[in-house]
Structures are given as C-alpha cells and as structure tokens.
Amino acid sequence: MKNAFLIIDAQFDFCHPDGALFVPGAEQDVARIATLIRQHAQQIDHIVVTLDTHRILDIAHSLFWHDTSGNHPEPFTPISAADVDAGRWIPRFSAEKARQYVHDLEADGQFSHFIWPEHCLIGSRGAALHDTLLEALKEWSGVRNLDYVAIQKGLYPLSEHFGIFRAQVPDPDVPETQLNTSLISDLERFENVFLMGEAKSHCVANSLKQILDFAPSLVPRLVVVTDCMSDVAGLGHLGDPIYAEARNRKVRFVESSAIFR
Missing domain, CATH: 3.40.50.850 (Isochorismatase-like)
Known part of the structure; x- marks a missing residue:
C-alpha cells in the first residue's frame, strides 16, 4: 500500500x-x-x-442574498461582515446563521465571503x-x-x-x-x-x-x-x-x- x-x-x-x-x-x-x-x-x-x-440556494450563490431593492449580487461579488451588518447585503434564508457565518469566516483570516457563479x-x-x-x-x-x-x-x-x-x-x-x-x-x-x-x-x-x-x-x-x-x-x-x-x-x-x- x-x-x-x-x-x-x-x-x-x-x-x-x-x-x-x-x-x-x-x-x-x-x-x-x-x-x-x-x-x-x-x-x-x-x-x-x-x-x-x-x-x-447556497450561501455562496447569488439567490441566497439580496439588497434593500431586492437585487441579487453578481457572481464574484465579495460580501464582508461590515456589508452584512450595514444591511448592504441581506441573507434570504437562515439569516442569523448566515450573518454569523460571514463573521466567523472573516475572523478565520483565510477567506472572506465571495459569491460564485x-x-x-x-x-x-x-x-x-x-x-x-x-x-x-x-x-x-x-x-x-x-x-x-x-x-x-x-x-x-x-x-x-x-x-x-x-x-x-x-x-x-x-x-x-x-x-x-x-x-x-x-x-x-x-x-x-x-x-x-x-x-x-x-x-x-x-x-x-x-x-x-x-x-x-x-x-x-x-x-x-x-x-x-x-x-x-x-x-x-x-x-x-x-x-x-x-x-x-x-x-x-x-x-x-x-x-x-
């Protein structure tokens, strides 16, 4: 082996x-x-x-998020913890967990959150x-x-x-x-x-x-x-x-x- x-x-x-x-x-x-x-x-x-x-409906896909006008982020859009806290991007599902996830991911220091195709x-x-x-x-x-x-x-x-x-x-x-x-x-x-x-x-x-x-x-x-x-x-x-x-x-x-x- x-x-x-x-x-x-x-x-x-x-x-x-x-x-x-x-x-x-x-x-x-x-x-x-x-x-x-x-x-x-x-x-x-x-x-x-x-x-x-x-x-x-994945956290890294566009349909998971919208802005205050209902628009979804384009692919390759970064979403920071500050964006989420300010309401620039709003999770449509499991909102509390999604917000915490973005904070935790950012705190880990390796990747910030990112929207993919x-x-x-x-x-x-x-x-x-x-x-x-x-x-x-x-x-x-x-x-x-x-x-x-x-x-x-x-x-x-x-x-x-x-x-x-x-x-x-x-x-x-x-x-x-x-x-x-x-x-x-x-x-x-x-x-x-x-x-x-x-x-x-x-x-x-x-x-x-x-x-x-x-x-x-x-x-x-x-x-x-x-x-x-x-x-x-x-x-x-x-x-x-x-x-x-x-x-x-x-x-x-x-x-x-x-x-x-």
Whole structure:
C-alpha cells in the first residue's frame, strides 16, 4: 500500500471551457492526471476523487442574498461582515446563521465571503467528473481490480467547503461539516499521498491547509503535484501563504513527470 492519489474537484464546471466556473489550465491538468493514471496504473494503489456539490440556494450563490431593492449580487461579488451588518447585503434564508457565518469566516483570516457563479449543482453535468479523468479511472479499475473512492463536499448550504477534510465553518449539528477523520485514516495507510486537482488557489490550497492543521500524520506522506493544478484567474495570491507554509513544513513539491522516477 504505497501510493495514493487525492484528486480534488476535477469536475466539468471547473475543468471544461463550457463549465460554469472554468479554471484556465484545468483541461491540461486533467490530461496530465489521466496520463499519470494510465502510465503508472500498477504503481497507484488507491485513488480518492472529491466532488464539489452544491444546491442552488447556497450561501455562496447569488439567490441566497439580496439588497434593500431586492437585487441579487453578481457572481464574484465579495460580501464582508461590515456589508452584512450595514444591511448592504441581506441573507434570504437562515439569516442569523448566515450573518454569523460571514463573521466567523472573516475572523478565520483565510477567506472572506465571495459569491460564485452557480456551479457543481447536485445532479448536474457540471458536478460530474471530467470525461478525460473518468475514462482513465475506469481503465485503472480494470487493470487493478480496485474502485476509486468518490467523496462529495459542499452540500451543506450555510458554509463553504473548499477543503475536502471539513467545512470552512463547521456546524456542530451537521456531521458532514466536521473533520473527516475516516478520510484521514484511509490516507494514512499509504507511504505517499499525491495531491492534485482544482483549483490551486482554493480547494487544493485549503485541502493542503487542513492537512497541515488537522492531519499532521499526513504531512510527511504528502506530495503536491505542481503541474496538475491551476488557479482561479486573478486569485492565485489566496493560496500562496498556504504553499509557503507547506514548503516550510517540508512537504514535497514535484512535477508529474518526476513522481515515479
């Protein structure tokens, strides 16, 4: 049980030019991941794919909020705690929890609240794995007689769930927002855990941050595959401090061509 792949959110909406939240470069990332899986099937002992999955009325989607005139925020609108306190943006659902969430998220210091295009909607094409990756996974399963593991995140509508291991602001009454200790235990079985996927600036970065913070046993096993991830355009700076921390913690960073040398 030597090598595991942890592939973050390699889905249509992020990885296809027609996707709702296309990440430039993601198509090439997926192609490199698929090539790795095909060329090194016998060396890859476990594959976990994560699936960002949302409802329409999600706290990070436009329809969740309105202003005093009833207008919804446009995608890519930031919403600060000050905006909420001043009534510039008003939550339409679970108002008290939503206001507290924005404050808690901001206090955490990593991300402020942000409105995204509706993406990875449950049951939609956008929530599915990119076809290029899916075909490679099917071939790997046939070669190794193993199934890949798929883990959904993001269905709780009152918190972002960038990192795979827990929601940004866990709710003590909602189990799927809590730290996923079973996933940590699953990955602890392997000597190397190769991290890749989309987007480098957000869900990959935050998954990495959660390993650094909550799963120190995985840190010496972790390998970040640098050419199998890309940033949301213009937002790469959000992940930079996390990758710097990882380098300081001696996490390994390699390109895909070098991981099985």
